[in-house]
Amino acid sequence: MATGRTHRPATRSRGIPEATVARLPLYLRALTALSERSVPTVSSEELAAAAGVNSAKLRKDFSYLGSYGTRGVGYDVEYLVYQISRELGLTQDWPVVIVGIGNLGAALAGYGGFASRGFRVAALIDADPAMAGKPVAGIPVQHTDDLEKIIKDNGVSIGVIATPAGVAQQVCDRLVAAGVTSILNFAPTVLSVPDGVDVRKVDLSIELQILAFHEQRKAGEETAAGDGALPAATARGVAAGDSADQGPDGDVPAVMPA
């Protein structure tokens, strides 16, 4: 959108593929590093290497944002940082609340990547009265009773759930009722949310299980009982790939504090 570029919608139209959106943060991180080293421009090849993707994909991804590069030269680092930040909505800063201050919640609260990337921990919330008032990562923990007020007073629209699985849905319901429309769920449960609310999950156990699956292959077919064993086949540097889905309701799983 930026300037008045009204040609083919292909450029800045509202149709950025999810897969591309998921990679923008990666590019942004690599670009930020370059920016800090005062590198003025990068080629798609270089940037792709730094982000761990291949250059064709990167160029295609950028093409959805617009034509921000210069043929024969590459991309202007600062300009791209700005464009991607804007596209991701990071030019404003998002107040976030973290609910469930166990080890995980504390780790999240202390995560340095927040402030620097458009997010601000507006509040830490926990159900344990003993924690109320105690500062974690410099921020005082507040009691769950005040959840609704905290959300409203701070205009919070993004919530992080780091509670035990048993109370996650209930916390989720309260967050949503109070106005939160995006949730990052670390509890190992499928959350049900109304339409219009986004849920993303982070789940240690799932990630490990996926690794185990590939690990098992690499280990050879020793286990092969009556299977039409397939030797190598997969030894590729799989190195990741997620996928989640969703019907009308919530989403999935995750790590969990003590």
Place this chain on the structure above:
Amino acid sequence: MATGRTHRPATRSRGIPEATVARLPLYLRALTALSERSVPTVSSEELAAAAGVNSAKLRKDFSYLGSYGTRGVGYDVEYLVYQISRELGLTQDWPVVIVGIGNLGAALAGYGGFASRGFRVAALIDADPAMAGKPVAGIPVQHTDDLEKIIKDNGVSIGVIATPAGVAQQVCDRLVAAGVTSILNFAPTVLSVPDGVDVRKVDLSIELQILAFHEQRKAGEETAAGDGALPAATARGVAAGDSADQGPDGDVPAVMPA
């Protein structure tokens, strides 16, 4: 690099799509819950609802594993639990080491989902000499100096990196050199690994940025300057969707302890 691969042996029997593999843990979790409630059978419809996917997808996923259902009836819960566990390689248990025992590492160490799901924390490793010997979640922390020995003595092939970004690559290199072939990376860096080593990332900041992107849209087109704004359109329960990729090397980012 495990065994030889090179071409595209892409057989068929052993060809479970990545997207399906990524969902098996979800199904497994839902099935385990049913199993605990002594539910004997489930239909694809019911199980799909519990796992947060749609039934056609679930049936297609299961079709890659074999024909484990009964037409007109559904799936036998116990049997499916076993088949999926086996497919994921969870019938054996995987010793795992966690490197970097900050808040995050401690949270992971205390995660209950380990033991119950085929994983065992074989060791906790940290570079801080002051931590050595101190138990975290009941497991004594060991010093980084002994990393290689620990990996070898325990036959560890899966490592979790929860260190600050600055040392992640270095830790990764040592893990790989010592024999680890699967890595779950929580540090916000792209790790380079040789072929045959799988890397998966978990990155709080990236997840939040993806949420922010969608959140921005929902917020309306207030920012809309000369854009052919697209009003509602997105209010759907987007609710997730990942995607990562990879070239020849490693992968990406993540949370980070204090």
Place this chain on the structure above:
DNA sequence: ATGTGTGAATACATTCACAGCA
């Protein structure tokens, strides 16, 4: 020369819709 931007080709994933088995 060099490296972007992008149509066209290919690969992968989801959804449909229904035949066929219990």
Place this chain on the structure above:
DNA sequence: TGCTGTGAATGTATTCACACAT
């Protein structure tokens, strides 16, 4: 009759390869 299993249809993502701007 009810629900699985799966080909065919559709949708999405990645990769190729090259015209073209600088």
